[in-house]
Amino acid sequence: FRNIHNHDNDNNNNNSNEEWGLLIYGKLIHLYQIAVRGIASADVYSPLMDPEDCGVDIQRGYFGDWDQVDYCTSVFFGLNQNCNQNHNQTKQESEESNADSQSKPLSRKEMLLRKRQARISMQKNQEEKKFDGFDPSHTAERILSCRRKMNKKNNRDRNSLRCTGEAVAYASHLIQSMNGDVDVDADVDASTGRIMVFTNGNCNYGKGSTGNGYSSSDGEAKVNTDVDADADADALPYLHSVAQQAMDSGVGIDILTTGMGAGVSFSFGSGMQGLMTLVKPSSGYVLHHDMPGWAEDSLALERNVRFVLKETSMSRMRMKMRGESRNGIVNRTRTRTKTGMSNEMNGCILDIRMPSFITPQLMHGGNNNTSTTTNFGVNPNERNIFSECASLGATQGIATHKLPSEDVMASTCLRVSMGRYDPHATISVMMDVDMDDTDGEEAAYAHFQFITRYMDPHNHGELITRVCTQRLAIANANANHELLLGNDAECAYLQSVNGDVIAVLLAKEAAFRSMTFPDQRDEGDEYNYNNMNIGMNVAIQQEEVEECAVEARRDLDATIHAISKAYTMHQKADKKDKIVGKALSPDLYPAIRQLHHFRRGSIIGAGLPSADDRLLQRDMFLRSPWNVCSRMIAPSLWQCTMDTDNQSDNGNHNQGRVAFHSIPAGTLALEDHSILAVDCFDTLIVWSGKGTWHESYDTLRRSCAEFLLDRSRDRIPAPSLQMLNEGESMCRKLLHRLAPSHGDPDVRQGEEFGYLGAERLTNVKSKFRIYDGSVDPSFWNWFSSVIVKDSRGKILTSA
Structure with a gap:
């Protein structure tokens, strides 16, 4: 501090x-009481004592414990x-340790060994003092x-x-x-x-x-x-x-x-x-x-x-006012009288304006609270722009004396309240489109307007209002399927869809489901967004949470199967052509691969993390923006190599420019002669194969560490850095994060890891002699078993 x-x-x-x-x-x-240069005792309070009796108790007073x-x-x-x-006794050892750490990055094994030695030394000092x-x-x-x-x-x-x-x-x-x-x-x-x-x-x-x-x-x-x-x-x-x-x-x-x-x-x-x-x-x-x-x-x-x-900052403003409170939004009437009512705005207020034929069904993230109010007043700092817009509407023949209309606002506006100003806070909303309520050409697009109100963290006397408007195309699922699934229209439509956002939204829904009980959702309204707070104020046992995680994985599989079924149902090809490679649009395969990482990861998968760690990760995942969530869903892998144009003739890897090549996050990347930089969001890992243990590769390892630290410079929570060598016990954590690509068909392995060559690929596969595909299936095996099924439940295998 x-x-x-x-x-x-x-x-x-x-x-x-x-x-x-x-x-x-x-x-x-x-x-x-903390001063800039010291600490002074002020008081001692006992929770289980009567305040009147604490005055004579020796545990209360200014004795400064x-x-x-x-x-x-x-x-x-x-x-x-x-x-x-014992600082003087260990000062020289610490200096030597720091000198070694600066000259050569410590591996995870060496770091744990030094921590163990320090712990034993402290226990020994305690014993000597006791004896x-x-x-x-x-x-x-x-x-x-x-x-x-x-x-x-x-x-x-x-x-x-x-x-x-x-x-x-x-x-x-x-x-x-x-x-x-x-x-x-x-x-x-x-x-x-x-x-x-x-x-x-x-x-x-x-x-x-x-x-x-x-x-x-x-x-x-x-x-x-x-x-x-x-x-x-x-x-x-x-x-x-x-x-x-x-x-x-x-x-x-x-x-x-x-x-x-x-x-x-x-x-x-x-x-x-x-x-x-x-x-x-x-x-x-x-x-x-x-x-x-x-x-x-x-x-x-x-x-x-x-x-x-x-x-982050607490966004709060309390103003003197007359009349009725405006539900947390500052009223336009103010007074300086002491007897006037106080209208408070705590946190950030987010209004989501949408067409009347769109209904929000599920919302989560940001520890938010929805508001069902129909009282939407005009704020003091928004009166000028409201007057200008009203004047513009009057010139077009629009009656403005009854605006804003509470009925229209109630049917087209969703109000969300967040506790503080947080640049990372994100709200995810899933909506239902009622095509029967649409009218003609207006059904082609949906307009969304986002109004954010918060106190400026650098100037607490100023209320900021920001407005953002977006227009999205609506896909008609009831008629004219050829517009969506034709050759040219299909490419144009799918190019407008962000696959990363699709993966994040489906993953957030699965993470939300893994924190709730099925019987906690309203009957007949499973996606009611008012249920988004369930799971935080309810005591949940570990066995029940594991059951919820299993159900969340099943729901995610069923959703992916429904997407594939809707895609293949409108194909012109025969059933014999409905193989794995044509079960989904090629533009959506990256999103499905991310969801495969997510369902076997630490948020909803059955793995190593404890239940407390899972709860923290789920909360962080639900409140983070989509680009951060994309990194949490699947790890990122880079192969670190030395640029051959700048490499010296003697093969010394301490010279030249380091290049990083992005590779698939699979187990086949763990090749003997590779140095990998792995970003698992909460953990940064530099992995060295057994063929790169020589000190001549230290430059590559340091470059990988600098690359990962620079990439995560502004990440919250701050990740930890681990230096791992092949064969160490801590490598199991990395192995758990990577998809088991060694279980994929040979054709798929050659497509994704063709840079290794046939001989090196065979050597990597030989490392995984004990593997049960039914417990942790690879991507393509899981894809074929979950996605491509006919109406009788039979799996259609790939060629």
């Missing part, structure tokens, strides 16, 4: 009205709280007694108490009290606040505990990290109320988690569900970090914090 503060001072972006506070919570809540700061920092960042004492004062060799009983004390302390650290719910409520009340001291005569109040939560576990103490975190029968809090469905169901409404109250006051909540600290106790249903409930009303982020105590993870943490604090 100090680095971000100093960076703003250098860029003259410092906001003098900002006030910072530090709140350390465990069993107690410790409040500190700095150990709490040291302990919580060490737990979150995965560092020993006494590591500073200080006596000789351990005296008696075995003293050794066992000391061991029991150490194990008891370690269990207490791992199962530490966290009153997250009450700590967030306490911080929200502090911000609200400070924001409440504004000038009541002020015409506009845009005061906001932010809460950044750093935690390594779920809320297991006090109100909002998602498990039986404490027992008051004996007066001693006892930790219970087991999942308690009843406590979970009771905790989520409380956490939601705390978050909603903070949002109503212009306070945004973001949470950064870690998974390798001393107090890890995340468990599905009691950990991530509660944290995501806290950030949902304000459209906040839950970002996970493996071990922020290390340099590479610390840089990612700082980038994520900087993005959340500086790139």
Whole structure:
């Protein structure tokens, strides 16, 4: 935070009205006031004590329990709280390690080995401190007694108490009290606040505990990290109320988690569900970090914090007004009287205008909330343009004295409210076209207008309104099929369709379905967009989520089969020509290949990630724009080679220009003499075949790392970089991300990986001797089994 503060001072972006506070919570809540150059204790609050009794308690006051700061920092960042004492002893080793890392990129195996050595060293220092004062060799009983004390302390650290719910409520009340001291005569109040939560576990103490975190029968809090469905169901409404109250006051909540600290106790249903409930009303982020105590993870943490604090902002404006509230949109009547009503705008308001024959059916993304209001007033900053348009309409003979028409607005406008200004926030809407309501030539096109209103993050006194209009062609599915499926018209129509967007929209629907129960959807209205919030405030068990993921994959397969069936139904060829290669338009094959990666990936596929990781990835996927989602769906692969024109005669790869060639993301790319740069969105991997282990290839590896880091410079969340060599255990993660192209027919393998040649292709295929195509089918085998079926369910094989 100090680095971000100093960076703003250098860029003259410092906001003098900002006030910072530090709140350390465990069993107690410790409040500190942060200055630019230090921290001072301010108060200590106990959630389970009466405020009147806390005044005489020794745990309350200004004694400044700095150990709490040291302990919580060490737990979150995965560092020993006494590591500073041993800094001089390890300084020389660290310098040597840094020198080695700068000269040669560390592989994943070497990185894990160094982390293990550092962890063993810290544990040894702890043991030496515990045994200080006596000789351990005296008696075995003293050794066992000391061991029991150490194990008891370690269990207490791992199962530490966290009153997250009450700590967030306490911080929200502090911000609200400070924001409440504004000038009541002020015409506009845009005061906001932010809460950044750093935690390594779920809320297991006090109100909002998602498990039986404490027992008051004996007066001693006892930790219970087991999942308690009843406590979970009771905790989520409380956490939601705390978050909603903070949002109503212009306070945004973001949470950064870690998974390798001393107090890890995340468990599905009691950990991530509660944290995501806290950030949902304000459209906040839950970002996970493996071990922020290390340099590479610390840089990612700082980038994520900087993005959340500086790139996103709470869009809020409160104005004095007379009359009825306009449902979160500023009214055109204002007054300075103290008794006037206050009209607030929290978050960003998005209006989607569409023709009357189009009905929205499903919407998700951005942690948004739909509005069913029919009261659409004219905003103060829009009155001038409204007057100009009304005057223009009057010249054309249009009656404008009753505009805007609430009936027309209610039938043609969908209003969406997002919690904050976020440049990455994206709304996905699937719509139904009723061709019976269309009228003549107007049915050829549909006009969409998007109106976005938000507070300028760089000037909180200015309300911004942006308008964007798009015209899309409508495909008539009831008549004139030859216009769509003729030779020339087919090419023109398909060229106007973006295959990447098709893949992203279908994938988002599948991801949304994987977070909901079938019985939670309204009967007869499965695609009702009002159901988009289901799955966040409902306790879901891991077995039920796996069932939902299986159903989502089946729904995705059925959708692709329906697309293929609609395409082949209008073909003029005979049934014998309906082979795999003609089951779909060639322009749509890239989108279907992306969906194959998606259905076997970490979002809805059955794989390695934990349920908590899946929940985070699904939430990030639903709220991200389509170009980001396209990278999340399928990995990107490049083969790194040295330009032969600039290569030296002796074959030294340290000279010349490096070239990157895009190749299919399949397992056949793992060739012995290849160096691959792999972008898996959340992980960047540089893979080296066993024929490239010589140090002469280090230049290529460093070039791959620089290429991937430059490509992901502005990515949120910041990805991690891994250097892998063929044969390492961590290569299984890469193998899981790549499609099993070694299971495809030989003809397809030659088409996609023909650059390897027949001999090298055979050598790569020999690496995958154990393979079960029924568990993880390759693309073409899955394509033939899912897409091309006749009415009796028989599979039509390819030639």
